[in-house]
Structures are given as structure tokens and as C-alpha cells.
Amino acid sequence: MKRNIYLMYAIAFLQGMVFYGPVATLYRQAQGVSVFQITLIESISLILCILLEVVWGVIADKIGYKRTMVLCCALYFLSKIIFWQASGFAGFLAGLLAAAAVFSLFVREDYRLLGLLTVISYGLAAVLSLALTDVSPEGSRRISREGFRQVLSQTMCDRNLLLFLVGAAFLNETHQTVTVFLNQLQYEKCGLGNAAIGSIYIGATLLGMCGPVSAWFTKRAGIRAAGTVFGGAAVLSCLTMAVSGSALPSVCGILALRVSNSLFQPFQAEMQNRQVRTEYRATALSIHAMLLDGIGAGTNLAFGALAERNLAAAFLFGAGICAVGTGLFLKWCRNRPCYPQSHQKYHTSDPSSPAASSDSL
Template sequence: MHKRNIALLYGISLLQGMVFYGPISTLYRQVQGIGIFQILLIESISYALCIVLEVPWGVVADRIGYKRTMLICCWLYFLSKIVFWQSTDFAGFLAERVLLSVVITGLSGVDTSILYLCAGPQESQHVFGVYNSLGEAGLLGAAAVFTLFVGDDYRLAALLTVFSYGAAALLSLGLTEVRPAPAERAAREPFKATLRASLAAPGLAALLVASGLLTEVHQTVTVFLNQLQYERCGMTSTAIGAVYIVTSLLGLCGAFSARFTGAAGPRRAARLLCLAPALGCLVLMATDRAALSVGCVWLLRVSDSLFQPYRLRLQNAMVRTGNRATALSIHAMVVDTVSIVTNLAFGALAEWDLRAALGFGAVAAVTALLLLERVRRRTGLQEVG
């Protein structure tokens, strides 16, 4: 049962990674008349909804079960891609992100809880790495299709994404429940007790803020600002698509996250994974050369791919309550709060000057490093940083 769940989640991750419009996601919206500030404003609204929905969804998931939650969210994910495909204005793209917020908060902590409970603490970082890497493999395959066959037909790219998410929704029907039925569990823990237990681990708050900063730097620079940087460098749509293929391929290195942190040591690994995006943003800010710009985006991609499985293992290991989905949703709420502030700053700065936004990314990454160092000094948790 456990191996089957892991295999199905691997398949879902692969299919949901197949976003065929990924290489031109910013340009796609701009063709429909949506500016960069509006794009990032929609992202911020999405994050705000995530904060509102995180904890309620976590409570629901712990009560109705992880399988049912996955089913609901996978089918809503499918619906959100249909909405995106049909969107032609700000309202349409906003509606898509609203649906996506419901999905993200529903899945938050549920997919990783299933993987953690099925794989066990010792193997979880490896499983998280493979899970994330398969999502990147989906992106790679979709980017290859876009570059070789889709080209400038942006609407076709959106339609193909609808098909891949529909297949993922069908795959979710095969999942089995791993959370015990209510009758088999101990007396239901009051929410206040779950809240206290969720944030009780030493250094957790600083870890979550650092995670939010690093994740948002990667998300904003490699998904939105990179395309503006590429245009600034004079790259064509075909070249952007080809670069995106390699960027997706580099995301597969997340499967080696456990090996990387083991070889470098957790403290050194944490430092490297903060300094790499800081350096990448600084170089992007200073250059208009295509080769350097592409290399820096690749550096951000590698560092984030190695960091995410590492921080997922730490967060799951810090859960001190049976209501795992609720606890992880509370964690995600903290991260989302950081993301909203960071994303609005990126949007305002990018509208004014792209280089200012990239400089802000460097500052955010260095701040994450200082937070992780503070966690280590105050708590003695060597594996945090």
C-alpha cells in the first residue's frame, strides 16, 4: 500500500509538472494585456488567500482523510487549468489564481504527509527529492514539446496543460488512505493545542521565514523576471524555450539533495544554498549578456532544487502533533505571509527597474542565510544551518 501511494504520487507530480506554457508564462499573460505589476499583484492576492485558507484546509484534511483531500484538490487543479486556457483578461487570470490558491492550500502538507508516513523519517528526504524531481521532469518534457512543436501557439500550450492535469486527476483515484480513521485515533486534539505544538520546535519560525525568502526569490526570478531579463539580452522565443528545457533538467538534481547535504554537511550546505541565489541575483543585476544571465538562472534553479527536500524533511521532523496536515498548514501560513511581502516588493521594484528587483533578491537570500545562522547559534540545531 505504501509503495503504491508513493508511486502514484510520483506519477501525479510528473503530470502536474507538465505545464506546456511554462517557458512563456509571463509573455503569455502579457499578450493578453496583463502587465508585470498586475501579474505579481495576482500572485500576491493568491498568497493572501493561501494564508486565509491554509489552516481551515489542514483541519479539514485531518478530519476527512488525506486521500479525499488529494482527490478534491487534483480535480480542482484540473479545473484551474481549464480556466487559465480560457482566460483573456485580468479577471480570468485572477479567477485561475483563486482556484489555484484553494488547491495549493488543500495539498499543502497533505502530499508530503502521505510521502513522509509511507517512506518513514530516514528515507523521506530522498523520497521528497525524487517527488520534486519528477515534477521538474514533467516541466522538462513539456518544455521540449513547446520548443519543438508548439512554438508561438501559446493557446495550444495552455490546452496541452489541461490534458496533463486531467490525467493527474484520474491517477489520484488510485490513492489509498494512510491516516487512521477517527475511531482508531486518540481523542481529537483541540486546535489551540495543535497550534501550540505546531510552532513549539526551537528555531522553527526562523527556518520558515528563511524558507519563504529563498523560495520566493527562486519563484520570482526563475518564473517571471528571467523572461524579462532574457528579452533585455535580446533572446528570441525559441532560445528562451531551449534555455527553459535545460533549466527544467537541472531541477532534477533535487533527487540528490540528501546526498548533497550528507557530503557537504548540513551547516555548509545551508550556507551554500543561500549564497548561490544571492550571487546569481547580483550578477543578473549587473549584466545584459545572455550567457551570464542564463547561467545565473540555472544557479538559482539548482540551489532551490537541493534546498526544498532538505527543508521539507526538517519541517516534517519538527511536527509534534498527530494532526500533521494542520501543523504543516500552519507552517505554510507563515511562509505565505513572507511570500506576500516579498512578492509585492519584487513587483513594485520590477515595474520601476528590473535591476532593482534583482538586487532585492540578493538581499533576501542573504537575510535567509543570517536567519539560518541565528537558528544554529540560538538552538544548537546543527542540521538547520
């Protein structure tokens, strides 16, 4: 089992080496893909994730975890090869269909070396997946169709849980769209070059490692105050980028949004896990993910349509839905007497929980 864990760490590391990340949006535009088409591809990705959520669970049950991982890594590898050579909307969409995720490349032909390096890293990850050992956890249960319907009904009828999930989705999707796609347009608007964009990307990546501070902060501030700070920081970040055309305020806004989301992620996962009251925890969390992805598909289209017309309008939209998300969280807090504002024991979530982003910092 320890061998599998180390191999999974290595696979995650190699698949995280997305060398083109700092200029993904700019490259897509250079290849004739508009901002709206970029967010449309992202929305299609999220819809595919929803459709395939249960399918992959069934496949894993039938062929085993190792074979499923090998298949997934191979598809990842294939998608990177497609995106390495992609041109135009159809090419990028083809890569998405290969792996049910959105990927991108770089600003100029000179940067195709970065794409090759990414392809190599994903190829190595696919090779490592072959060394995994198949496992069958003790006590694992295969959920029936009736059990799935029961968990789905419980989720959709729990209004307080829905308040929390919708609020979290607004905050998460604003971070995802702004820090992965719209940030590069803002940097270009401010006159920043590729070298500066790459340096900011590195800084944002390092700031993304501040997640462990979330538990410490929440324990001292209380759940209500912590959630308000995380959401409020996202609102202020988006407002800053909406009203500023200068580099320093824009960069500070992006970095602040990155920090607020990095602190919010373990907080969200912990609160979300506490609200699962069924023996089929994995199924319940998968349904939560499907709901979050569904909301994200809609917000991505809105971001893209607004950014096509006016970038500031897209940031204002982000500030608006972050404010709504924070308000929903506060309402959830008032309706949950079992979650006191302070002195609540707080733990970070399981670090093995999968991320929901297709492109990430």
C-alpha cells in the same frame, strides 16, 4: 496502497506537464497583465492557501481522502480551462479563484495548442483520481481546536524556529519569483527568442533533479557550511542578473539559482521536520506552511512593484533578502547546539511532502 502510490505518481506527472511554463510571464503581458499584477495574483494565491489550509483538512476528515483528491483534481482541471481562455487581470484572477493557485498561458495565439495540451493532461489526472482507494491511516488523530491553538502557540513562541522559517521563506520566494516570472523578462532584455527560452527551461528543469545530492553534500560539509553555500549561491545569482544585460551571465545566474534551491529544498525539509516536537506533526507543518506563504505574499508584491520600475532593482531586492535569509540561518545555527556543524546524520525528507508553489519549473 501500492496502487494508490502509482496512481499518485501518474497524477503528479500529468499535473506537472505545464507546457506553457517557459513563456508564462510573456503571455500574461501580451494579454494586458502587468508585472505587478502578476505578482499580485501570486500573493492572492498564497493568501488563499493560508485561508484554505485548515479548511481542506476539515473537508478531508468529513468526506474522506479519495473524494477530496477527486474534488481537488477537478478544480485543477477547471482552473486550466479558465486560464486557457483567460484575458486580462480579471480572467487570470478568476482562474486563480477556481483552484486557489496561479496559472498562466503563452506568448502568442499560435501557442494556444500548448494550453490545450495542458488542459488535456489535467483532465487525465482528474480521471485517474477516480481510481484511488480511500484510506484511513491507523493511529490517525483528529486534532481539537485546543490542540491546534497549542501547536500554533508553540510555533509562534519558538524564536529559533521562526528564524529558520523566515530565512527559508526569503530564499524560497526569491527562487520562485525569479525562476518563474522575472527570468523571462531578463531573457527578453538580453534579446533571447522563444526557442532559446524553451531550451533554457529544459536545462533548468533537468538541473532541478539534483536534489538527492543535497544529503551527500550536507553530510560532508556540515549543516552550517551547507546552508551558507546554498544561501550564498542565491545571493550571487541575483547580483549577477542585476548587473548584467548579457545572455550568458544571466542564464548562468538563473541556472545557479535553480541548482541552489534544488539543493536547499531537501535540506530545509529535513531541518524543519527535526524541529517539530508535537504529536500533531501534520498540523505543525501546516502552520509552518501558512507562515511561509504569508511571507511570500509580501515579497511577491515587492518584487512586482520593483520590476515594474526597474528589473535590476528587483534582482537587487532578491539578493538582499537572500542575504538576510542566510544571516538568519547562521543565527539559527548558533542558537541550536543540538545541530552540530558536521558529523550530523542527515536524511532527505519525505518525498511525499507537498510543494508550495503554484507555478513551478
